[in-house]
Amino acid sequence: MAPLSSPSPDVAPAPGVSRVADILGERLAKEDPDLGEVIVAEEEIRDKIRELGARITEDYAGRPPLLVGVLKGAFVFMSDLSRAIALPVEFDFMAVASYGSSTRTSGVVRIVKDLDTDLAGRHVLVVEDIVDSGLTLAFLLRNLAARQPASLAVCALLVKDTEVTAPELSYVGFHIPRDFVVGYGLDVAERYRNLPCIRRYNGQLP
Numbered sequence: 620m621a622p623l624s625s626p627s628p629d630v631a632p633a634p635g636v637s638r639v640a641d642i643l644g645e646r647l648a649k650e651d652p653d654l655g656e657v658i659v660a661e662e663e664i665r666d667k668i669r670e671l672g673a674r675i676t677e678d679y680a681g682r683p684p685l686l687v688g689v690l691k692g693a694f695v696f697m698s699d700l701s702r703a704i705a706l707p708v709e710f711d712f713m714a715v716a717s718y719g720s721s722t723r724t725s726g727v728v729r730i731v732k733d734l735d736t737d738l739a740g741r742h743v744l745v746v747e748d749i750v751d752s753g754l755t756l757a758f759l760l761r762n763l764a765a766r767q768p769a770s771l772a773v774c775a776l777l778v779k780d781t782e783v784t785a786p787e788l789s790y791v792g793f794h795i796p797r798d799f800v801v802g803y804g805l806d807v808a809e810r811y812r813n814l815p816c817i818r819r820y821n822g823q824l825p
C-alpha cells in the first residue's frame with residue numbers, strides 16, 4: 620500500500636508539531652479555497668489541553684468525573700483531553716440536534732442519543748467543542764441537572780465572543796471571534812472534522 624503522505628520538503632512544521640498531522644492539515648487547506656486562516660494552531664491546542672487536564676486532575680482529585688461528550692463535535696477534544704487527565708475517568712456521550720439550520724442554533728434542541736449512564740450522585744463534566752449562543756448548552760445543563768448529579772460542570776474548548784450570556788463555564792480553552800470555524804472536530808456538513816487545527820471557514824454556510 621502506498622504511504623498516506625510523502626512529506627514535501629517545502630512544508631516546515633513548527634518545532635514539536637506532529638509532522639504528519641501538520642502536513643495533512645496544510646495540504647487540506649491549500650487545496651480548499653473555503654478554508655481560511657488558522658484561528659487556533661495545533662500546538663496551542665495541545666498546550667491548552669495539557670493545562671486544562673492538569674487543572675481538572677487537581678480539581679477532581681478523589682472524585683473522578685464522568686466525562687460527557689456532546690457528539691459529534693466534541694469527540695476529538697474529548698479524546699485528547701481525557702488523556703491529559705490523570706484520574707480514572709469514565710466516558711459517556713450524548714447527541715443533540717437543533718431544529719432548523721445545522722450551523723445556527725434555534726434554541727429548540729432535542730436529544731438524538733441519550734446517555735447510557737445514570738447520573739445520580741456522579742460528578743459530571745460536560746465536554747463541549749464550541750459555545751456560540753450558549754442555547755444548546757443551556758438546554759443540556761437543564762436536562763442533566765434534573766438527573767441529580769453530585770456536581771455538574773462544563774469544559775468547552777472554544778467560546779465565541781457573542782453578546783448572549785453563556786451558561787457558567789468552569790473550563791474554557793480559547794475565546795475566539797464570532798466567525799464560523801472548522802477543524803479539530805468542528806464541521807460544515809460533516810467535513811473538516813479531521814483538521815488538526817481550528818481555521819476560519821470562508822465558504823457558504825448551508
Ligand code: IMP
Pocket residue numbers: 692722723724748749750751752753754755756798799800801805806807
Ligand atoms: P450554540 O447553541 O449557539 O451555543 O451553538 C452550539 C453548537 O453550534 C455547537 O455545538 C456546534 O455544533 C455549532 N456551532 C456553533 N458555532 C460553530 C462554528 O463556528 N463552527 C462549527 N460549529 C459551530
Ligand code: MG
Pocket residue numbers: 689690691692693747748749
Ligand atoms: Mg457541539
